[in-house]
Amino acid sequence: MLFSExxxxxxxxxxxIEVICGSMFSGKTEELIRRLKRAEIAKLKVEIxxxxxxxxxxxxxxxxxxxxxxxxxxxxHSSAILLLKSDTQVVxxxxxxxxxxxxxxxxxxxxxxxxxxxxxGLDMDFSGQPFGPVPALMAIAELVTxxxxxxxxxxxxxxxxxxxxxxxxxxxxxEKESYEPRCRACFHARD
Numbered sequence: 800m801l802f803s804e805x806x807x808x809x810x811x812x813x814x815x816i817e818v819i820c821g822s823m824f825s826g827k828t829e830e831l832i833r834r835l836k837r838a839e840i841a842k843l844k845v846e847i848x849x850x851x852x853x854x855x856x857x858x859x860x861x862x863x864x865x866x867x868x869x870x871x872x873x874x875x876h877s878s879a880i881l882l883l884k885s886d887t888q889v890v891x892x893x894x895x896x897x898x899x900x901x902x903x904x905x906x907x908x909x910x911x912x913x914x915x916x917x918x919x920g921l922d923m924d925f926s927g928q929p930f931g932p933v934p935a936l937m938a939i940a941e942l943v944t945x946x947x948x949x950x951x952x953x954x955x956x957x958x959x960x961x962x963x964x965x966x967x968x969x970x971x972x973x974e975k976e977s978y979e980p981r982c983r984a985c986f987h988a989r990d
Contacts, residue, residue: 814910818895818936820922821946823960824980828893830946831919832869835891838915843888847871848880850897877902880909887914895920896931903935925962925978927986948980952988959986 819830838845851873871891874880877898883890890909895902895918906916922937922945924930937943947956957980964977 814913815915815942816906816910816936816940817915817917817942817944818933818940819917819919819944819946820933820937822923822948822958822980823921823978825946825948825957827919827921827946830944831891831893831917834917835869835889838889843915844884844886845889845891846883846887847891847893848874849893851875853894853897877905880905889915889917892916892918893920895933895936896922896924898932900932900935902932903939906936907939921960923959925960927959950982950985951979952981952985955982955984957982957985959983961986 819827821827835845847869849871878901909916918936920933921930922933947958950957959981960978961981962978
């Protein structure tokens, strides 16, 4: 039998970790919302979390660039996710790259309790380096979905988030005014 999203939602394998990763504007949050809404349609008990620092679209909702949304609980530290309701079956976590390095351990604890954990986040920062806890989450996940955006320069699949503004800060919240998706060649051209 194939290891698929349908198998997870039936609880056939107990708990699990799914990671949705890629560049900015690649549809990570859109895919996270889709999977969580399907879990709700299946009448599963769903809890959704986001970093308290990410207030770009909404303070208490996960919102995609297409303005699809789902209510979420903002948390300052990943350990707060462990305080979820005891009947929770599915946990969604958005913007994983902004969480602390304990997030993989938190996700493992949840999955080991039989909970399906779905995490979305950037796998690389603006300089093309692994970002936050996402690479560690990819290593322990049963399923990793890497999505690509479209390069704004040439139209190729884009896996990089090119920062358009001058800043060396590791974390700089922004949208299209600050970032654009680029393919490998256009990212390294840096113009």
